[in-house]
Amino acid sequence: MAGQVDERFDRQSQRAELLSVLARLPDDQRKELIAEYRARSEAAFAPATIRNYRMIIRLFTQWCAERGLSSEPPIAPTTVAQWVDDMGGRLSSNTIETRLWGIAELHRSNFLPSPTRHRLVELALKSVKRRYGAMTRQAPPLGKAEVLQAISRLGSSRIELRDAAALWIATDTWCRASEIVAFRVKDIERQTDGSSLLCVARSKTDQYYRGAFAFLSESGTAAVLRWVEEAGLCDNDPILTKSQKGGLRTPLDPATLSRIIRRCVGRADVSAHSTRVGGVHDAFRLGCDLSSIMIAGRWSSPEMPARYGRRILASQSAAAAVSKAFEEQ
Structure with missing residues (x-):
């Protein structure tokens, strides 16, 4: 168990160190890296996944604009937690988690730490599941x-x-x-x-x-x-x-x-x-x-x-x- 914890800690440390190095890159190099990431994403992800990602970012940007909040990365964890609260009861927990994936991918594409892993966001999601349930709707059977x-x-x-x-x-x-x-x-x-x-x-x-x-x-x-x-x-x-x-x-x-x-x-x-x-x-x-x-x-x-x-x-x-x-x- 200790080895597993140490290995996980090392991966997190390596990720944090990499992001720190990327943050210190000159603006032109950073922009080139971001552009390459997005180009590679187009080839790596299915078209439906890319469409879903763009829809998530569009909906989040609109939600932020209506409340005078910034949708530009890095996005504050408090903003993401508020978004989760607002989606609770209207969307299933699976859909909310998919939308959080979109926010995480937005930050990955900019080589920034994701606010979706912040404890405030995790607690917001747990609260929504506890209050509204996490059951997934199933398509009606047709035998x-x-x-x-x-x-x-x-x-x-x-x-x-x-x-x-x-x-x-x-x-x-x-x-x-x-x-x-x-x-x-x-x-x-x-x-x-x-x-x-x-x-x-x-x-x-x-x-x-x-x-x-x-x-x-x-x-x-x-x-x-x-x-x-x-x-x-x-x-x-x-x-x-x-x-x-x-x-x-x-x-x-x-x-x-x-x-x-x-x-x-x-x-x-x-x-x-x-x-x-x-x-x-x-x-x-x-x-x-x-x-x-x-x-x-x-x-x-x-x-x-x-x-x-x-x-x-x-x-x-x-x-x-x-x-x-x-x-x-």
Whole structure:
């Protein structure tokens, strides 16, 4: 333990020493270093991350302007703590932590110590969590049975064939919306039993193209291939694209995918993520173990699938089993 404390202390000391050296650099060298950091960030971060960062800085700058506070780094810890207080009750604790990441990144990009690590900010965040809770809102589940009912109501028009392919991919693969819309025809790998594997080249948790595979059932494969043939798609074309003849063969937006699912199932509360949650619920009901669920959803830790299935797990807990046993006596 002492070695761990010493190592952590050394890292903090080294970081503080580096920042002290950078602070003493001539202005022109410091500006060049900051410009290089920002250029490298553009290449290192996903476009969505960069957009989110810019939104956070824009919102924080606006918040400071309305209160006559400075938003220029270095930002005072008291200012950041006040911002956390103001967000409490309006935003989830996860969203607040993401916004604090933006403030920390702003300071890193200027080679300045981050005020988000100050004890005042840590206490403000703990206070918000204690007062409003830290539970994360979960997308409403959309199970296999409900999706299959929606598919059975679809006809054979171009848009319905496309929608059926979208629903099959969503319910079979348990993929995230960003992964679903990224699939291309060449990503389909046929199996001898009529099912397929879809190559997930990149995902939220795999930014370096290590790759993974998602399952697509025999019926799902047939529906996808019907749409591919109807639309005349080529190997490099996205599977899910516009349904109009002659339309640009560009991937659907994840928000559009969610709208398709809501329209097809007739529910306003679901999204493209709901089939991922629903798949976990179905798996727990069928008695699948957590490790197989993690493999199916390509999770690296059991935290998220366990969180998705906590309602189902509660009804399958030892307390539920004991209650049922005594009710049957």
